[in-house]
Amino acid sequence: MAGAIIRFIDFFYFPFLRFLPKETFRYAVAGGANVVLDLLLYFTFYNFIFAKNNVDLLFVVMSPHIASLFFVFPITFTTGFLLNRFVSFPDSNLHWRIQVFRYFMVGMGALILSYLLMKLFVDVLHFYPTPSRLISVILVILYSYFSQRKYSFRVLD
Numbered sequence: 001m002a003g004a005i006i007r008f009i010d011f012f013y014f015p016f017l018r019f020l021p022k023e024t025f026r027y028a029v030a031g032g033a034n035v036v037l038d039l040l041l042y043f044t045f046y047n048f049i050f051a052k053n054n055v056d057l058l059f060v061v062m063s064p065h066i067a068s069l070f071f072v073f074p075i076t077f078t079t080g081f082l083l084n085r086f087v088s089f090p091d092s093n094l095h096w097r098i099q100v101f102r103y104f105m106v107g108m109g110a111l112i113l114s115y116l117l118m119k120l121f122v123d124v125l126h127f128y129p130t131p132s133r134l135i136s137v138i139l140v141i142l143y144s145y146f147s148q149r150k151y152s153f154r155v156l157d
Helices: 002-011 022-049 064-088 096-125 129-152
Strands: none
Touching: 002 022, 002 064, 022 064, 022 129, 064 096, 064 129, 096 129
C-alpha cells in the first residue's frame, strides 16, 4: 500500500524537481492529505456532531471548537504517523516505537500550539472556528515538518 501511495505521489513530482527534495514533496502531499482530512473532520465534528454546542464531559465542559480539536486529534495523529513513517520518511532507521513516541511528543506540541492559536483566533479575535483551524494548521505545519524530519524520523548515521 505504501509503495502505491509513494508511486502516485512521485508521479506528480517532476514539476517540483528543481525546487523541492523528493522527501519534502512527499511530506507536503501526504501532510496535505492529512490536513484535508483534519479540516473535514473538524468541520463535521464542530457543525454536526457537537452542533456548535458546548460539550459536557462530566468533569469539564468544552467549547465546541476546542472539543472538535481534541476529538479529531487521535484520528489524524494515527493517519499522520502512518503516512510519515511509510511515505514521507521511509528511510528512517529508528525503531517504530521510538518513532511513535517522538511523533507523539511532537504531536502534543502541535496540539498545544493548535489549542493556543484556536483560543486566540476564536475566543480573543472572534474569528470563525473553521477558518481559524485552517490558519492554525498552516502555522503548525511549519513546526511539525522540521520537528518530524529532524527528530521523529531522522536517519541515524
